[in-house]
Amino acid sequence: MKKLVLLLVAVFSLFGLIACVDNTEDEKTLDSIVITAEPTKVEYNLGEELDLTGLAVKAVYSDETEVELAVADLTVTGFDNTTASEQTITVTYQRMNATFTVNVFDPDAERVLRSISVKSLPTTQQYAVGESFDDTGLVIEALYENGDREEVTEYTLTGFTSEAVKLDGVITVTFEEETTTFTYKVREIIVQGVTDTTITVGNTAATSGYFAAVGIPFNAGIEAYFFKVNEAGGINGRTLEFITYDDGFDATAGLNYTKQLVEEDNVFALVGHFGTPTVGATLGYIQETGVPMVYAATGINSLYFEKEDGLSNPVMAVQPIYKTDGRIMTTRALNESLFGANGDAQLPSDAKVGVLHTTTDDGMSIKAGIEVQAATEGREDDFIYRSFSAADTAALAAAILDLQTEGVQAVIVASNQAPFKAAVGALDSAGLTVPVFTSYVNADATSVDPTIDYGFPMFANAWLDIVDPEGTNGLSDAYWTFATDMTAAGYGDYAANAFAMAGYIAASIFVEGLNRVDDGLLTWETYIDAMESAEINVPMGGVVDFTEGKRWGIASMALLQLDNSGDLPAWAKVRNIETIQDIQAK
Structure with a gap:
C-alpha cells in the first residue's frame, strides 16, 4: 500500500465567470497599533518607576500585514509615580x-474605595425569555487607595431584563459610589434536542448531484462515529440521533433546511455544517439563535471571529480558515528548499511568484492570505496575480501566458477542486515546469487528472497526517481506528475517503464537548463553555483551540507532494505539520 496522506477536504465553491487581470496596488499605510500583551507589572507604589517588561505591541497595516514592534521604538506617556491614582498609559508609534x-497606590493612604471590578462572571450569562437572573458565580472585587483588595457582596445590580430576546444586554454593578458592568444575552431557546435518552443533531449537505461525491461520504463519517458512540452506550445514557437534508449545495435551500433543523426538528447542534454557500448564508442566523455549530466544511474567512468577551460564540469551525491556508502555502513557497534541479534549493530572494485565483469566496479568501504573507515577508512586489475561471479556457490560457512572460519561478493556485484541476491542466499544456502550490482542499485524487504526467512538482497543504512509517502499512493507529469504525458502521467503502474523514472528525469533536459536560446540566451555554475549556485533539491531526473565545480554526499544516506515477494519484507527505513560525525559522 502506498504511504498516503489523505487530506481533509472542504467542499467546492461556485465558479467565477470572468477572468481578469488584477494590477491594483494600494500604498501600504499604518492602520493601527494593538497591545497584544500588557506589562507584567501594572500596580505600583508611589515613587516606583514604570516597568514595561512583558509589553508586546504590533503594528497593523492597510494590507493586513502585522509587524511586532520593539519597545524601544515606542513612545510611552501618562505615567506619574508622584500621584496615587488609576492612570491610563498611552503607547504611541x-x-x-x-x-x-x-x-499607583499610596500605602499610607486611608482605606478609601478607588474602583470595583468583576473578578468572576456569573456561571449563567445566557437566559431564556422570561427567565430570572442568576448571580451564582459572580464575584465583585473592590480596590482601595492604599492598594488593598477585597471581595464585596453589598453591591446592587441593575439593567437585567428577560422580557424579550436581547443579544447585547448590559448589567451595571454598583458598590458605594463606584460602578462596573458586564454583559448578558436573552434568547428564545437556551437548549433543545436533549431528552433523558437522546441528543438530536443535524446538518444539511449535498447528497445528490455533482457534489454528492463529497456530501455522501462526509455524512457517512458522521454516522460512523455516532454509531460507535451509540454502540458503547451513548453519552451518559443518551444516544445520538442524526437528521440530515439534501441542500443541493444551494445557499437558499441550505438556509431553509437549517431553519427547519433548528425550529422544527429542534436539534441541539449543527454538526458538520456543509459547504461555502450554506455556511455563508446561515452564520448570522446561527449567531442570532445561539445553536452550537461544530465544524464547517469550508474555510471562508467569515468563520474567523475574535473573542466575544464573556459571551459564548456558537460558531466553532475546525478546518483551517482559507486566509490561514493562503498564508501557509505562501510561507512554504518562500522558505522551503523545494526548488532547483534536485528539489533541494530555496526560491531565490528576487524570484517572481505567480498567483492564479478564482473570484469566488474561496479563491478570494485564499488570495487575501497570500497577499498578507507576501507583504509580511517583504515580497509583495514579487507576486503577480491573475484571476481565472475554469469555464473560460481562453482567458485562463492568457493568464498563464502572462505569468510565463513575467518569468515566474513558482505558481500558487488559489481555488478549490474543479477550478484547480482546470488550472493545473492548462499550466501543463502551456509547458510550465516550475513548482505549483495549492490549498489543502485540493490534496485529493479527484482534484487532478490521473492521465496527465504533469511536467512540474505539485504541492498542497494538509492539516491531517495519517502517515506513520512504523505503523501497519505505513499508516497511523488513528487512521486504522477510523477505518475500523467506518467498516463497523457499514461504510467500509469509505475507509480511505478524505471526505469521510472530515465527517468523522466533525462528529468526534462534537462528542468531545458532550464528554466534557459529562453528567452536568447540558445546555447550549454549558456545552460551548466545555468546548472552550481546553484545546481539543483532532483525530489524525493536531489540535483546535477554542479557549478564550478563539474561533480561528487550525493554524498548522503539513505539506504534501503529488505522486501521479501509479494507478491512482497519491499525495505523499514531505513536511510535517508546522506553523508559519516553524517554516520561517528554516
Whole structure:
C-alpha cells in the first residue's frame, strides 16, 4: 500500500465567470497599533518607576500585514509615580495610539474605595425569555487607595431584563459610589434536542448531484462515529440521533433546511455544517439563535471571529480558515528548499511568484492570505496575480501566458477542486515546469487528472497526517481506528475517503464537548463553555483551540507532494505539520 496522506477536504465553491487581470496596488499605510500583551507589572507604589517588561505591541497595516514592534521604538506617556491614582498609559508609534491601565497606590493612604471590578462572571450569562437572573458565580472585587483588595457582596445590580430576546444586554454593578458592568444575552431557546435518552443533531449537505461525491461520504463519517458512540452506550445514557437534508449545495435551500433543523426538528447542534454557500448564508442566523455549530466544511474567512468577551460564540469551525491556508502555502513557497534541479534549493530572494485565483469566496479568501504573507515577508512586489475561471479556457490560457512572460519561478493556485484541476491542466499544456502550490482542499485524487504526467512538482497543504512509517502499512493507529469504525458502521467503502474523514472528525469533536459536560446540566451555554475549556485533539491531526473565545480554526499544516506515477494519484507527505513560525525559522 502506498504511504498516503489523505487530506481533509472542504467542499467546492461556485465558479467565477470572468477572468481578469488584477494590477491594483494600494500604498501600504499604518492602520493601527494593538497591545497584544500588557506589562507584567501594572500596580505600583508611589515613587516606583514604570516597568514595561512583558509589553508586546504590533503594528497593523492597510494590507493586513502585522509587524511586532520593539519597545524601544515606542513612545510611552501618562505615567506619574508622584500621584496615587488609576492612570491610563498611552503607547504611541507613528501617530497611532493604544492604551493600557496601571494603578499607583499610596500605602499610607486611608482605606478609601478607588474602583470595583468583576473578578468572576456569573456561571449563567445566557437566559431564556422570561427567565430570572442568576448571580451564582459572580464575584465583585473592590480596590482601595492604599492598594488593598477585597471581595464585596453589598453591591446592587441593575439593567437585567428577560422580557424579550436581547443579544447585547448590559448589567451595571454598583458598590458605594463606584460602578462596573458586564454583559448578558436573552434568547428564545437556551437548549433543545436533549431528552433523558437522546441528543438530536443535524446538518444539511449535498447528497445528490455533482457534489454528492463529497456530501455522501462526509455524512457517512458522521454516522460512523455516532454509531460507535451509540454502540458503547451513548453519552451518559443518551444516544445520538442524526437528521440530515439534501441542500443541493444551494445557499437558499441550505438556509431553509437549517431553519427547519433548528425550529422544527429542534436539534441541539449543527454538526458538520456543509459547504461555502450554506455556511455563508446561515452564520448570522446561527449567531442570532445561539445553536452550537461544530465544524464547517469550508474555510471562508467569515468563520474567523475574535473573542466575544464573556459571551459564548456558537460558531466553532475546525478546518483551517482559507486566509490561514493562503498564508501557509505562501510561507512554504518562500522558505522551503523545494526548488532547483534536485528539489533541494530555496526560491531565490528576487524570484517572481505567480498567483492564479478564482473570484469566488474561496479563491478570494485564499488570495487575501497570500497577499498578507507576501507583504509580511517583504515580497509583495514579487507576486503577480491573475484571476481565472475554469469555464473560460481562453482567458485562463492568457493568464498563464502572462505569468510565463513575467518569468515566474513558482505558481500558487488559489481555488478549490474543479477550478484547480482546470488550472493545473492548462499550466501543463502551456509547458510550465516550475513548482505549483495549492490549498489543502485540493490534496485529493479527484482534484487532478490521473492521465496527465504533469511536467512540474505539485504541492498542497494538509492539516491531517495519517502517515506513520512504523505503523501497519505505513499508516497511523488513528487512521486504522477510523477505518475500523467506518467498516463497523457499514461504510467500509469509505475507509480511505478524505471526505469521510472530515465527517468523522466533525462528529468526534462534537462528542468531545458532550464528554466534557459529562453528567452536568447540558445546555447550549454549558456545552460551548466545555468546548472552550481546553484545546481539543483532532483525530489524525493536531489540535483546535477554542479557549478564550478563539474561533480561528487550525493554524498548522503539513505539506504534501503529488505522486501521479501509479494507478491512482497519491499525495505523499514531505513536511510535517508546522506553523508559519516553524517554516520561517528554516
